[in-house]
Amino acid sequence: MLGIGLFFVGITLIINGWGSLLNIDHRSLALINLFTGSLSFIINVLYTIQGSYYEAGTGFLFAFTYLLVGIIYLFDLDMRIYGIYALFVAINTLPFAWISWQIEGDPIFALIWLIWGVLWFCGFLDAVIKVRFGKSIHYFAIACGIFTTWIPGIMMLTGIS
Template identity: 45%
Template structure:
């Protein structure tokens, strides 16, 4: 299911970057954020429901679902802020929380799972989430963020998602 979610995370990051570069209003950009957020939450809740609390083998499923929900809530948070024109500072604090979680996630991917590709991807995701904190809480404008979102949409989500779906990862 990771490949499915990553494919849509790719397009939402690309959309968000393009929307910001093109001065497209937040309500228009919210549509793809809602679709991607709901898809991610649905898939990860299904994973949790089908998990087994009694065996250690399935703890990875819960970890994957928990980290996957960080994405789903990110996109729904962005959508709600855009639609209702809310104060983005709380989204910034949420982004810091997720950025901090990306550090142990990268560690686990590299040292526990032996997957250096996903470790790098988690680091890159953490950097993007950190920009959400810097821009929305610290109120520092970072002009590179839309380009970073597009880059990460392609390199950390779309390509890996497509490769996972085609069994090339």
């Protein structure tokens, strides 16, 4: 199930990045965020039912990210609430990276957690602290979408990894 979630998170990051670069109305971008957030929510409810609480807990971070962004975009709400949430998630990526590396023995996924943490932290800096990254943050979101979620998602779906 993780592969499915990562696959759609990837395309959502790519769409959000390109959408911002192309100045697409956020209400239009809300749809993919709501679809991906809902899909991720359902996947993580299934993980919870199966008793896979670590997978569910970490996965709900993604579900709520995209549901929150989708609702903020749809209703033109204050983005600072996302920024505060993104800081919470960014902080949590540190122990998850450590768990991936030291407990699960997966240094690649540990690195991916850290990259996601940087992206979420940039969301905090942008929305709350008002650091202006210019277009670079959108290119970073696209790169994260391609290399940390979409490609790993495809690899998981096809059984390559």
